[in-house]
Amino acid sequence: xxxxxxxxxxxxxxxxxxxxxxxxxxxxxxxxxxxxxxxxxxxxxxxxxxxxxxxxxxxxxxxxxxxxxxxxxxxxxxxxxxxxxxxxxxxxxxxxxxxxxxxxxxxxxxxxxxxxxxxxxxxxxxxxxxxxxxxxxxxxxxxxxxxxxxxxxxxxxxxxxxxxxxxxxxxxxxxxxxxxxxxxxxxxxxxxxxxxxxxxxxxxxxxxxxxxxxxxxxxxxxxxxxxxxxxxxxxxxxxxxxxxxxxxxxxxxxxxxxxxxxxxxxxxxxxxxxxxxxxxxxxxxxxxx
Amino acid sequence: xxxxxxxxxxxxxxxxxxxxxxxxxxxxxxxxxxxxxxxxxxxxxxxxxxxxxxxxxxxxxxxxxxxxxxxxxxxxxxxxxxxxxxxxxxxxxxxxxxxxxxxxxxxxxxxxxxxxxxxxxxxxxxxxxxxxxxxxxxxxxxxxxxxxxxxxxxxxxxxxxxxxxxxxxxxxxxxxxxxxxxxxxxxxxxxxxxxxxxxxxxxxxxxxxxxxxxxxxxxxxxxxxxxxxxxxxxxxxxxxxxxxxxxxxxxxxxxxxxxxxxxxxxxxxxxxxxxxxxxxxxxxxxxxxxxxxxxxxxxxxxxxxxxxxxxxxxxxxxxxxxxxxxxxxxxxxxxxxxxxxxxxxxxxxxxxxxxxx
Numbered sequence: 001x002x003x004x005x006x007x008x009x010x011x012x013x014x015x016x017x018x019x020x021x022x023x024x025x026x027x028x029x030x031x032x033x034x035x036x037x038x039x040x041x042x043x044x045x046x047x048x049x050x051x052x053x054x055x056x057x058x059x060x061x062x063x064x065x066x067x068x069x070x071x072x073x074x075x076x077x078x079x080x081x082x083x084x085x086x087x088x089x090x091x092x093x094x095x096x097x098x099x100x101x102x103x104x105x106x107x108x109x110x111x112x113x114x115x116x117x118x119x120x121x122x123x124x125x126x127x128x129x130x131x132x133x134x135x136x137x138x139x140x141x142x143x144x145x146x147x148x149x150x151x152x153x154x155x156x157x158x159x160x161x162x163x164x165x166x167x168x169x170x171x172x173x174x175x176x177x178x179x180x181x182x183x184x185x186x187x188x189x190x191x192x193x194x195x196x197x198x199x200x201x202x203x204x205x206x207x208x209x210x211x212x213x214x215x216x217x218x219x220x221x222x223x224x225x226x227x228x229x230x231x232x233x234x235x236x237x238x239x240x241x242x243x244x245x246x247x248x249x250x251x252x253x254x255x256x257x258x259x260x261x262x263x264x265x266x267x268x269x270x271x272x273x274x275x276x277x278x279x280x281x282x283x284x285x286x287x288x289x
Numbered sequence: 290x291x292x293x294x295x296x297x298x299x300x301x302x303x304x305x306x307x308x309x310x311x312x313x314x315x316x317x318x319x320x321x322x323x324x325x326x327x328x329x330x331x332x333x334x335x336x337x338x339x340x341x342x343x344x345x346x347x348x349x350x351x352x353x354x355x356x357x358x359x360x361x362x363x364x365x366x367x368x369x370x371x372x373x374x375x376x377x378x379x380x381x382x383x384x385x386x387x388x389x390x391x392x393x394x395x396x397x398x399x400x401x402x403x404x405x406x407x408x409x410x411x412x413x414x415x416x417x418x419x420x421x422x423x424x425x426x427x428x429x430x431x432x433x434x435x436x437x438x439x440x441x442x443x444x445x446x447x448x449x450x451x452x453x454x455x456x457x458x459x460x461x462x463x464x465x466x467x468x469x470x471x472x473x474x475x476x477x478x479x480x481x482x483x484x485x486x487x488x489x490x491x492x493x494x495x496x497x498x499x500x501x502x503x504x505x506x507x508x509x510x511x512x513x514x515x516x517x518x519x520x521x522x523x524x525x526x527x528x529x530x531x532x533x534x535x536x537x538x539x540x541x542x543x544x545x546x547x548x549x550x551x552x553x554x555x556x557x558x559x560x561x562x563x564x565x566x567x568x569x570x571x572x573x574x575x576x577x578x579x580x581x582x583x584x585x586x587x588x589x590x591x592x593x594x595x596x597x598x599x600x601x602x603x604x605x606x607x608x609x610x611x612x613x614x615x616x617x618x619x620x621x622x623x624x625x626x627x628x629x630x631x632x633x634x635x636x637x638x639x640x641x642x643x644x645x646x
Contacts (some may be wrong), residue, residue, distance in 0.1 A: 004478025007391075010295075028412070033413055033417075035540075064298040067529070069343055080595075081590060085594065085597045087592055087597070088597040088598065090359075090547045090551060091547065091593050091597040091598075093359075093543070093547070094543060094547040094548070095543050095544065095590060097540050097544060098544070098586040098589045098590045098593075099532045099586075099590070101582055101585070101586040102583055102586045102587060102590070103388075105580065105582045105583035106583065107584065108582070109580060163429070188296065215536060218536075219420065219421075219424055222323065222417045222420055222421075223417075223421060224419070225339055226417045226418055228413060230413055230414060252523075256431075259428055259431040259432045260428050260431075260432050261426065261428075262424055262425075262427075262428050263425045263427070263432075264428075266421035266425050266428075267421075267425055268417065269421055270406060270421055270422075270425075273406075273410060273414070273418050274406065274409075275410075277410050277414065278414070279414070286562055
């Protein structure tokens with residue numbers, strides 16, 4: 001059981017980290033609370049499913065195409081829906097909620113509400129420390145690790161990353177220093193949604209695909225981001241691992257744990273917030289005026 | 290005769306001078322007179338639900354719009370009210386007329402609890418943290434299905450009244466009373482303090498306002514109103530189910546609030562009265578029925594693109610102008626302020642848009 005907990009926690013933590021880091025990034029740079037973030041994850045899973053079952057493209061190719069298509073689509077959505085209302089924080093919020101609902105309903109209409117299963121992309125499993133880990137879950141872990149490494153590289157070793165971090169730090173000063181903050185925000189949207197899309201593609205064979213699959217990771221992701229500190233990438237990563245393990249422990253060790261896993265994760269978030277209102281790694285902002 | 294003339298004078302001088310007040314009067318009279326003119330059970334049912342949700346949306350607005358505590362988990366109070374009232378009337382056999390108040394009271398306590406836990410949070414942190422509370426409650430309900438009925442909820446509750454018209458009047462009258470009370474509260478000195486807390490909490494505290502106490506109080510009041518709505522809802526549908534605690538309901542009230550225009554009270558109420566019957570009406574068409582949530586979302590998106598501050602403030606600015614000197618509102622057709630006589634139109638050509646807002 002201990003090994004089960006260790007492995008499940010790590011794999012779920014990896015998926016949550018992909019989602020939470022993207023969300024955190026876009027909040028840090030553009031101050032957008034993007035409720036539609038996990039809806040893009042759902043879109044990517046559906047896109048992957050369609051390409052895989054209808055066109056007969058390979059796993060890798062359909063995965064890459066879905067990530068690319070969803071990323072492109074997210075930029076279009078940003079330009080058409082979010083950008084015109086950027087000054088009104090409340091309007092941005094409800095615009096993203098409405099976007100998520102639109103996606104959900106579109107998928108419901110075109111695919112129906114039933115669960116769709118995707119065949120495993122990798123068969124077989126390996127034994128490690130006495131637990132058998134399916135290769136599929138191992139793939140999730142590897143992809144999550146690779147994406148995190150890429151994001152780290154982009155953010156800390158490229159000029160774009162420098163611009164993104166500068167904008168997150170202080171939008172006005174970054175603008176005055178000659179960075180095109182609008183373009184930076186757009187690039188951030190693309191990066192963040194591509195992370196969510198990758199997560200959607202790799203988990204699709206493990207979980208089932210349905211139009212409401214965005215709701216439960218949304219709540220977990222929000223809990224992680226708040227737990228780790230809004231806008232802090234390190235906090236999101238560590239928060240994702242914490243919540244991943246907490247959920248695994250609740251499911252395996254507590255009776256009726258499957259119902260309670262969300263509640264326990266959220267309770268931990270509330271407790272952390274009581275002790276540290278800005279989250280584990282968040283910066284206590286000066287009163288913004 | 291004197292009273293009639295006096296009432297007519299009041300009406301003419303206070304209500305008919307402003308298009309928005311006239312609209313509100315027409316709305317109230319229409320709401321109360323509707324069952325006599327058109328007693329279709331289906332229409333009454335939709336309007337009863339609309340009234341219940343209007344209470345809910347108005348209570349969210351007091352908390353989120355006026356005080357700036359943008360609550361993403363407002364369904365908690367609704368669900369707590371529904372479940373408390375339902376459980377009490379079913380297990381203890383009390384009359385629903387009593388348990389509704391118990392539901393509101395327990396919701397008030399839960400409002401105190403949430404408010405206390407959220408005192409140190411602000412902005413996006415508060416929104417995202419409050420999202421957690423109804424889900425924690427939902428997890429607990431599912432973990433103890435014997436007590437709560439699990440996924441099915443508790444059914445077989447008694448209605449408040451037997452006839453559809455009676456139920457309609459209960460919902461409509463309590464809606465009018467609660468919304469009017471919330472509006473009065475928001476328009477009073479108390480509401481002014483709430484505005485101050487939203488705009489700058491540190492400055493409000495520096496001016497000697499005990500902001501913590503005010504925030505707790507406003508959480509409790511909003512929660513009590515929402516719990517009352519939840520209890521009405523449970524007894525009207527005769528079931529208190531997990532749908533009263535879902536994220537979808539919490540998001541729904543945020544959509545109503547922002548669509549109608551925050552910090553107005555009447556805005557969210559107007560939004561409910563437009564959006565809820567609209568979605569119900571759309572579901573009548575078989576072709577559109579499946580797409581009604583989609584159409585709903587698209588309408589919300591389009592409206593926001595054109596009026597980002599919400600529907601009610603936009604309409605109000607179209608039909609009324611604000612006097613630049615005394616800040617009172619005037620009908621669009623006036624050229625001088627009805628109270629202080631200051632000219633409402635800009636004196637310098639091209640400066641039109643500087644006047645008013």
